[in-house]
Amino acid sequence: MHMADAPYALPDAHGHFGPYGGVFVAETLIPALTELRLAYEEAQSDPAFVAEFEYELKHYVGRPSPIYHAKRWSGLLGGAQIYLKREDLNHTGAHKINNSIGQAMLARRMGKPRVIAETGAGQHGVATATVAARYGMECVVYMGSEDIRRQAANVYRMKLLGATVVPVESGSKTLKDALNEAMRDWVTNIGNTFYIIGTVAGPHPYPMMVRDFQAVIGKECIEQMPDMAGRQPDYVIACVGGGSNAMGIFHPYIEHKQVRLIGVEAAGSGIETGHHAASLTAGRPGVLHGNRTYLLQNEDGQIIETHSISAGLDYPGVGPEHAWLKDINRAEYVGITDAEALQAFHDLCRFEGIIPALESSHALAYAAKLAPTLSSDKVLLVNLSGRGDKDMHTVAEKSGIQF
Amino acid sequence: MSRIQETFKRLASEGRKALIPFITAGDPAPEMTLPLMQALVAGGADIIELGVPFSDPMADGPTIQRASERALAAGMSMRKVLDIVRSFRASGDQTPVVLMGYANPIEAMGAEPFTRAAAEAGVDGVLVVDYPPEECRGFAQTCRAAGLDPVFLLAPTSTEQRYDDVAAVGSGYIYYVSLKGVTGSATLDLDEVAQRIPLIREKVGMPVGVGFGIRDGATAARIACLADAVVIGSRIIEEIEQSSREDAPAKVTAFLRGIREAMDNAGAPQA
Numbered sequence: 001m002h003m004a005d006a007p008y009a010l011p012d013a014h015g016h017f018g019p020y021g022g023v024f025v026a027e028t029l030i031p032a033l034t035e036l037r038l039a040y041e042e043a044q045s046d047p048a049f050v051a052e053f054e055y056e057l058k059h060y061v062g063r064p065s066p067i068y069h070a071k072r073w074s075g076l077l078g079g080a081q082i083y084l085k086r087e088d089l090n091h092t093g094a095h096k097i098n099n100s101i102g103q104a105m106l107a108r109r110m111g112k113p114r115v116i117a118e119t120g121a122g123q124h125g126v127a128t129a130t131v132a133a134r135y136g137m138e139c140v141v142y143m144g145s146e147d148i149r150r151q152a153a154n155v156y157r158m159k160l161l162g163a164t165v166v167p168v169e170s171g172s173k174t175l176k177d178a179l180n181e182a183m184r185d186w187v188t189n190i191g192n193t194f195y196i197i198g199t200v201a202g203p204h205p206y207p208m209m210v211r212d213f214q215a216v217i218g219k220e221c222i223e224q225m226p227d228m229a230g231r232q233p234d235y236v237i238a239c240v241g242g243g244s245n246a247m248g249i250f251h252p253y254i255e256h257k258q259v260r261l262i263g264v265e266a267a268g269s270g271i272e273t274g275h276h277a278a279s280l281t282a283g284r285p286g287v288l289h290g291n292r293t294y295l296l297q298n299e300d301g302q303i304i305e306t307h308s309i310s311a312g313l314d315y316p317g318v319g320p321e322h323a324w325l326k327d328i329n330r331a332e333y334v335g336i337t338d339a340e341a342l343q344a345f346h347d348l349c350r351f352e353g354i355i356p357a358l359e360s361s362h363a364l365a366y367a368a369k370l371a372p373t374l375s376s377d378k379v380l381l382v383n384l385s386g387r388g389d390k391d392m393h394t395v396a397e398k399s400g401i402q403f
Numbered sequence: 404m405s406r407i408q409e410t411f412k413r414l415a416s417e418g419r420k421a422l423i424p425f426i427t428a429g430d431p432a433p434e435m436t437l438p439l440m441q442a443l444v445a446g447g448a449d450i451i452e453l454g455v456p457f458s459d460p461m462a463d464g465p466t467i468q469r470a471s472e473r474a475l476a477a478g479m480s481m482r483k484v485l486d487i488v489r490s491f492r493a494s495g496d497q498t499p500v501v502l503m504g505y506a507n508p509i510e511a512m513g514a515e516p517f518t519r520a521a522a523e524a525g526v527d528g529v530l531v532v533d534y535p536p537e538e539c540r541g542f543a544q545t546c547r548a549a550g551l552d553p554v555f556l557l558a559p560t561s562t563e564q565r566y567d568d569v570a571a572v573g574s575g576y577i578y579y580v581s582l583k584g585v586t587g588s589a590t591l592d593l594d595e596v597a598q599r600i601p602l603i604r605e606k607v608g609m610p611v612g613v614g615f616g617i618r619d620g621a622t623a624a625r626i627a628c629l630a631d632a633v634v635i636g637s638r639i640i641e642e643i644e645q646s647s648r649e650d651a652p653a654k655v656t657a658f659l660r661g662i663r664e665a666m667d668n669a670g671a672p673q674a
Contacts, residue, residue, distance in 0.1 A: 014537065024506060024533040026462040027556040028580055030565065170468055176459060183461045190560065287506040287533060288459060300480040301511025302458040 008254045010324065015204020015291075018327060020320035023203045025290045029183075032190045037205045039110050044212070049105065056101050057216060060134070061091045063098075064220045067228045067381070073351040079371040080235075080378035083228060084354070085221055085249060087385045094357065094386030095217060095245045096127035100196055102213035104131040107194035114138040114193045118182040120147055120175035120241070121312035121359065122154025123386055124198030129163035139163040142181045146173040147311045154390050172305040175241075175315045179289055199242025200319030203290030207247075207319050214248025221381060222252055233381035235370065237262045239362040240333065241277065241313035243322045245385035250331060251321075260332065263322060264366045266308035267335030277306035279318045280326050280333040293320040309338035309394065310358035312386075340365040342398060345388065357386035358394065406499045406527045407552050407575040410449055411610045411631060420627040421576075422447050422663055423612055425503065425636030426643070426655075427454035427470035428487055429479025435648060436487045437494070442652035443639075444498050446659025452530070452634065455484050455504030462532045466637040469644070481508045481517070485524040492525035501528035501554055501575070514542050518549035528552035528575045536568040543572040556580050557603060559595055566606035576610040576632060579603060581617070591616035593625055600630050620665030627666040635662060 010017045023033060043049040057063040066089065070082045087095040100117075107115055115137050119125030125141040132139035141158055145167040148155050158165050171177040179202075186195040200207045200214070218236075225232050236253055238246035240263040250261045268276030276282065283294040288303060296304050296316040308314040325331035336344075341358060344365035348356050356364060360383070367382045374380075388395070396403065404412070414421050424443045428436050436453075443451055456474035460467060488500055502521060509517050509531060521529065529551050534542060536555060543553040552575025557565060559582065569577060579600065581591050596613055604611050613626045614634025623633045639655060646654040 022538050023535060024538055025535065026532050026558075026580075027535055027561060027565070027569075028462070028558040030535055031558075031560040031562060170465075170472070171458065180459050180461045184464070187462070284511075286510050289461070290533070295507070297507065297511060299511065300482075301508035302475060303507070304458075 010321065011204065011208050015208065017321045017324035019285070020292050020323040021204060021207055022292055023290065024287045024292065025203045026187070028187045029203070032186070033203055033205070035110070039106060040205055040209050043106055043109055049109070053102055053105060056105070057098065061097050061101065062089065063216065064224070065089050067221065067224045069228060070352050073347065074371060076351060077368055077371040079376060080374035080380050081229070081376065082367050082371055083233065083379065083381045084384040085217060085381060087217060087245065087383060088354070088356065088360070088387035092123070092127050092130050093389065094123040094127065095214060095248060096124045096198055097130065098216055098248070099198065099210050099213040099244060100124065100127040100131045103194065103196040103209070104128070104135055104137065107137065107196070108135055110194065112192055112194040114140070114189065115196050116140045116142065116182050116185050116193055117196045117198060118142045118175065118178040119198065120178070120314060121310065121357070122147070122151040122158070122390060123312060125163070125165070126154050126157050126161070128196050128198070129158040129161035132163060133161045140185065141165050142168055142178040142185070144168045144172070144174040144178050147175065147178070150311050150394060151390060152393065175311070176289070176303065199244040200247045200321060201242045201289055201291055201293065201317055207291065207321055210244055211247045211251055211321060214244050215251045217245065217248040217383065218250065218252030221249060225381065229379045231379070232256055232259055233379040235260045235262055235380045237264060237363045237367050237380060238383035239264045239313060239359050239385060240280070240318060240322060241266070241315045241359065242317070243319035245383050247319055247321055249383045250325070254330060261325070261330065262366065263331055263333045264362045265333055265335050266310060266313035266362060267337045268307040270337055271335055275307040276335065277308040277314050277316065278335045279316060280322060281335050285323065288317050291320045293317050293323045309341060310362070312357070312359040313362065334366055336362040336365045342395065344368055345395060354384070355388040356384055357388045358391045360385045405550070405552050405575060406497065407450060407501070410499055411576065414449060420630070420666055421449040421610070421612065421632035422659070422666060423450045423452055423632050423634045424448050424639050424659055425452040425454060425634060426639055427456055427467060427474050428484040429456055429474030429477050430470040430640070431473050431643065431648065432477045433479055433483055433487070435651065437490050438652045439643065439655060440491050441494070441496065442656045443659060444496060446656040447663030448498060448659065450499045450501060450632070452501045452503045452636070453484065453488070455481060455502055455508055457505040457508060460505065464637060466640050470640045481512055485520055485526070488526050489524040499527040500525065501530055502526055503530040504532065506531050506533050514545045518545050518551055522549040522551055526551060528554045530554040530556070530578060532556070536572045540572055547574065554578055559592070559599065563606065566603055570607040570609070573607070573609065576612050577603060577607050578634060579611050579613045579630065580615045581613050582615050591622065596626065597629050620661050623662045624665040624669035627669045633662070633666060
């Protein structure tokens with residue numbers, strides 16, 4: 001790539017990150033996406049919009065989220081120092097709300113009274129239901145019936161917040177099917193409805209817009225790390241399903257070329273078993289959900305069912321910018337199995353008194369593998385993207401405990 | 404001139420409009436598709452839209468989703484779809500066939516191998532739902548080089564700029580999606596169609612078919628007075644769903660014949 005020295009400024013005007021991204025949707029959605037792109041461009045350059053977003057992040061979400069030095073765990077692992085970006089301390093318990101607020105503000109600005117969302121683990125659904133309640137908007141959340149079973153507590157939270165949760169029974173009954181159904185709702189109700197996509201995937205401008213709203217995570221880290229560790233980290237580690245928390249922390253670090261960016265995918269029962277959700281590690285480029293990216297698919301181009309202990313990573317695609325960062329070797333992508341993630345989950349509970357989300361536990365597990373191989377003056381920054389309260393049921397079940 | 408263009412030219416000289424039924428290849432079983440295609444021709448089909456099943460049919464309503472799921476469960480694949488078209492041609496039938504589906508099964512095969520194999524099998528056109536003009540200039544060229552018409556959608560929400568964009572890359576005909584929503588939705592705004600079609604036809608210089616939401620002869624007849632072609636999909640899939648496998652072809656022929664008669668009796672094309 002001869003562009004290695006040019007400043008990173010993707011996507012291009014058509015939403016492309018190299019060969020990835022784009023606007024692969026039916027004609028019916030094109031005008032709505034054009035309207036959204038123009039509204040977003042206008043909002044971005046409006047200081048009042050930017051100021052309101054910052055105000056909301058500070059006073060409603062509780063930002064900036066702290067960085068915490070996990071000294072005891074680092075000591076026990078015996079190597080590099082692990083720092084945690086505490087997105088789990090945000091209102092609603094995960095990074096998802098950063099983006100939901102941004103898009104709901106945009107919906108209000110565009111005069112759309114109804115918002116819809118897809119959700120896997122339920123964190124994006126909860127964040128969107130929360131913001132919809134706050135702004136007095138109608139909210140419909142699509143969720144695979146398999147995920148509804150796995151994440152009952154979050155389903156109840158959404159209902160408490162006034163949202164309608166629609167179970168999706170088609171396909172594998174998980175996140176990808178919820179996304180299909182939300183798209184169908186949007187195309188049918190395009191006049192009054194804003195689709196709040198929760199990850200850095202989908203048709204342009206979503207991957208860019210969600211990244212921009214989540215980039216607050218990385219921007220804060222760049223300010224906080226010198227105070228916390230005396231310098232920027234050697235590694236930034238984040239879990240990747242669709243990839244929004246990872247993109248949020250990676251993006252501001254792309255130009256910091258000495259910082260290694262590591263995305264951790266769900267290797268499920270192991271990549272070799274075929275039961276996983278590691279699209280960048282084991283997938284091939286293709287087109288799904290409005291963008292070209294790495295996909296888990298069979299030889300005939302049919303999307304295959306994925307597996308992960310964490311509903312939030314159980315997705316056969318990945319944001320197109322991650323696909324590009326992988327191809328240009330700016331970020332590396334690795335896999336962590338269900339068992340490894342569970343171990344990290346328990347370790348963080350016991351050694352640091354923090355209950356992490358199962359999604360974030362994948363990033364923690366990779367940090368725990370990497371730290372002992374490095375000297376104690378190395379610095380790892382892990383995005384602790386959410387808290388694990390929602391996962392009590394799953395973890396207890398794995399340990400053979402019934403409530 | 405392509406077989407699709409010839410069909411529209413012949414129909415125009417006869418003062419008739421094209422009837423374009425849609426079925427999903429492999430639904431309910433791969434061996435049913437050839438007899439069902441022949442049943443469509445017997446019912447008066449001028450062009451057949453043959454759905455290539457996809458695991459994630461985002462633009463389709465529940466009826467076509469179910470058809471897609473049944474077809475995939477029965478082992479349908481792109482190569483098998485092409486085999487079916489090959490058998491259809493081997494049976495001597497010259498009715499144009501347009502493959503309709505999603506981008507990923509085509510990308511998995513590769514654009515060039517796909518277009519070459521499709522043309523060789525006897526396919527006439529390709530409509531890829533999630534390839535809008537801006538994402539498929541290369542693919543549209545590859546199609547035309549192989550002798551296939553790349554068919555595009557327009558919608559009630561499309562701006563006039565979109566008419567030009569589609570005209571620049573498409574050929575064969577334009578498929579006007581007559582309502583906002585997914586396939587099989589209930590309502591159709593005839594006034595909207597009446598207003599839009601002449602404008603689109605003038606801009607794109609191609610025949611315009613109308614589909615999404617056409618469920619009976621009366622609606623088909625009114626559309627036939629406004630547009631160049633009537634596309635019917637979900638309603639035929641329902642007919643197949645509700646029939647036994649033995650009865651399905653005859654039921655489909657009878658249903659389509661009703662539509663055909665209603666269209667032809669709608670009288671001479673109106674000004």
